[in-house]
Structure formats: structure tokens, C-alpha cells
Amino acid sequence: MEITIERLVNELKDVLPEDQVVVNKTVRELHSKDESYHNSSLPDVVVFPKTLEEVRAIMKVASEHKKPVIPFGVGSSLEGHIIPYEKGITVDFSLMNKILEIREKDFLVKVQPGVTRSQLNKELKKYGLFFSVDPGADATLGGMAATNASGTTAVKYGVMRDQVRDLEVVLADGQVIHTGNLAAKSSSGYHLNGIFVGSEGTLGCFTELTLKVYGIPExxxxxxxxxxxxxxxxxxxxxxxxxxxxxxxxxxxxxxxxxxxxxxxxxxxxxxxxxxxxxxxxxxxxxxxxxxxxxxxxxxxxxxxxxxxxxxxxxxxxxxxxxxxYSYVHSYPGKKLMSTDVCVPISELAGAIQHAKETLDKVGLVGGILGHVGDGNFHVLLMVDPNDKEEVEKADEINESIVLYALKRGGTCTGEHGVGIGKRKYQEEEHGAALLVMEKIKKALDPQNILNPNKIFKLTDKE
Missing domain, CATH: 3.30.70.2190 (Alpha-Beta Plaits)
Known part of the structure; x- marks a missing residue:
């Protein structure tokens, strides 16, 4: 028999202070959507952990009752990553926002997942250091790792995956693991950082991150x-x-x-x-x-x-x-942002952008083009009325044409925004049989499919 929401809330209050378990509709609505055009969905409850042990306790309650768990940073994602379509428990990490350690000589920092990039850089400036990854939003570092975010400096310093030395992760059953260490390199075992960075909350909840930082240029x-x-x-x-x-x-x-x-x-x-x-x-x-x-x-x-x-x-x-x-959002009140996010080999970039412009003209929607062209990643920004079926279909047509063009030339459907639900339908085209390997990893680490279910891909029974 499925647990009632009332009982679920009471069990969460048994392991968390009462004020960290919230069922208020206004708070739930704030956690029902991201900055994209995707439809919203309310979680059953929102929890605000402060410690590793509290995250473990939340996961144990969720695991016992097979309730979905959706990690939440600031809600700045663009592909519906944090929208709880299966209801369940949204875990808001905003109270886990401490900078735990700055190792100047090692050019490393240890932070909790709710620390934002601007918060970190404000503190690092005192040491003559900076953190390089700079997405458009002032996102949390946990969320940035979850989507393998990048930004304007990726051409020189790399993307989020390049900055992660170690993650502390709470798995679906409450077990805690570390994915790396403090060393600059290692040939020991599987590259778990590479698996968990970009996993969009589908494999575990990040509770601590050790990240590379750099000296402020002369x-x-x-x-x-x-x-x-x-x-x-x-x-x-x-x-x-x-x-x-x-x-x-x-x-x-x-x-x-x-x-x-x-x-x-x-x-x-x-x-x-x-x-x-x-x-x-x-x-x-x-x-x-x-x-x-x-x-x-x-x-x-x-x-x-x-x-x-x-x-x-x-x-x-x-x-x-x-x-x-944000300037586009401000100029088109009542509309939502849809952004394409393909990345192609540099040699294919000019053709991909030209194809995008021709597709915009053909379909008849206005869209701006911008991007981190130093690594072949560009965006078409489309402002869409989510209630206008014809407009949404046109935007989807543009996105699909741009994505398929990129995939046929060795590119990817998403260079930095992540898959969420918006790019899910392109996963088989992009990854082929490797998608089954990803599904096996998901099933091994989250056999009950409670961690941000149906994001990146929907589990199948294929073997």
C-alpha cells in the first residue's frame, strides 16, 4: 500500500527539524518549475537539509517507501531537470551553502552543494584565486556539477567535469561514497567523477564537492x-x-x-x-x-x-x-525561453550556424543566435508561448532540425544545459547501444528508480 502524503511528511519530520519539512503550496510551487518552457508539476513536499546525515535520513525514508527524490539548487535549469513530474520529495540544498576549505597551495576548494559560483568567487578573491566555470545564471555548484555546466571560459579552462576532483555522494539507499581524491591525477579504478558529473540527480545527491580553482591572471x-x-x-x-x-x-x-x-x-x-x-x-x-x-x-x-x-x-x-x-525573457512577457544547445566539431561550426539561420527563416520564428563558439557550442534563443500549440510545435521543429544536423556531423544535442526531459528523445540517436550501458548503471545504483526518475532517459526493459 502506497504511503499517504501525511505519513510521509510525518516520517520526514521524525528525521529533520519540523521547519525544514515544508508542504506550504507557495513553496511547493517555487519548486515546481525551472526557467524553461516545460510544464510545471508540484512536489508532495520540499525538504531543506543542513547536513550529510540529514540527506542520508531523507534518502532512507524515500527508499523505504519508493518515493521520488529530486535534488534542487536554485531552479535555473533549462530542460526541466528539477520538475517533479512523478511528485515525491524535492530536496532543496540552499541551506547547505558553506565553503568548507580553501587549499591555496593545492588550488582546490571544498564546498557544500548550495554554494553559488558568485559566493565562491567573492571569497576566493581574498586569496588571489577564482573559480572558472561561469554559466549565465548564478547557479549552485551542486547543480552545475549535476549538469556538467560550462560557460564563457570553457575554451581555456574547461567545463565543470574538468574542475571536479572529488564528490561526496549519497546514493539511493543512503550509502555515502567519494568519487575521487585530492590528487591531480589517478589511474586507480573507474572514473567515477566522469559518471556522476552530468548525471542530473539520477544517480545520487551531491553533499560535498572538491573543485579546482585558478590564480587570478596578472x-x-x-x-x-x-x-x-x-x-x-x-x-x-x-x-x-x-x-x-x-x-x-x-x-x-x-x-x-x-x-x-x-x-x-x-x-x-x-x-x-x-x-x-x-x-x-x-x-x-x-x-x-x-x-x-x-x-x-x-x-x-x-x-x-x-x-x-x-x-x-x-x-x-x-x-x-x-x-x-534574461533580456529576451524581459522583452517577451508571457513567453518562456526555449534554447537549443548543440555542440559540434569546430570544423562544422559555420555550417551548423548557417543551417540554424536557414531553419529559423523557413519555419518563421524569430530567434537570436549566440554561443561559446571557441568550443563549437552555440544556442538559438526562442521565446515561446507554452499555451500556443502552433508556436511550441514550430520551436520544436527548429530545435529538432538543429539537433539532427549536429548529430549527423559528430556533435551532441546538448553541450552544457543537460538533457532533462527536453533532449531525452535524442539520446538513442546520439548514443546508440551505449544508452543501454547508461540504463544498466542507473539500475545498479538506483534499482527502485527513485532518483529524479525519467530524466535523461526513461528506463526500458531492453537488455
């Missing part, structure tokens, strides 16, 4: 370079990378999105396809990199390059880039 220079066409900008990116210039950031923003940038941020940048760039290094090396980059961009019909050396001006430039998705 000198930083930012720049904007505008081009007559997107193709000119992309070809410039490819040449910059081929030349071996150690670029720290190289972002593409199309002309429609540059209009959004100016409108939302009250800037007056040229409204043409634009590269946002950043260089890190010592003074002599930086000067050489900048001169070489200028030669390349002007060889590709660049109309203007504007450099920013002052911190305030650089921050304004990158705030404009980070706020771009």
Missing part, C-alpha cells in the same frame, strides 16, 4: 569585434584557435541579440554579428596575443575592434553577455 583584456556576417565571425574564430592563441573567452552574438544587448543594458554597441573576447596573461604575452588576434579578425572583414582594459568596462561587457537570455 593582466586581463576584453574586446568586441564586429563583422558584416556571422560566417565571417565564425571563420575568424576558427583561425584564432588554429593559430594557437590562448584565448580565455570567445563568444558570438548575432545582430538580433546585439539589439537586445543594447536595449536591456542601455549600451550603444554596433548591432552586427559580434565576437566578445577576453585575454589572460602577463603584459608581454597579452600584447602579442592581441596584435595577432587583430590581424586575424581584420583578415576576416572585421569592421571594428574595441578593447576594454578597465575592470568596470570589462564587467559591463560580460554582464551584457551573461544577461542576454
Amino acid at each position: 593582466h586581463v583584456m576584453a574586446a568586441r569585434a564586429s563583422f558584416p556576417t556571422i560566417n565571417d565571425a565564425v571563420e575568424a574564430v576558427i583561425n584564432i584557435l588554429q593559430a594557437g592563441i590562448p584565448i580565455a573567452r570567445i563568444e558570438l552574438v548575432d545582430e538580433l541579440s546585439m539589439k537586445q544587448v543594447n536595449h536591456y543594458n542601455e549600451t550603444s554597441y554596433r548591432e552586427e554579428p559580434t565576437l566578445f573576447l577576453e585575454f589572460h596573461g602577463n603584459e608581454a604575452g597579452l600584447k602579442q596575443d592581441i596584435e595577432f588576434t587583430k590581424e586575424i579578425v581584420f583578415d576576416h572583414k572585421c569592421k571594428e575592434v574595441a578593447f576594454e582594459t578597465e575592470t568596470a568596462a570589462r564587467n559591463k561587457l560580460w554582464d551584457a553577455r551573461h544577461n542576454l537570455a
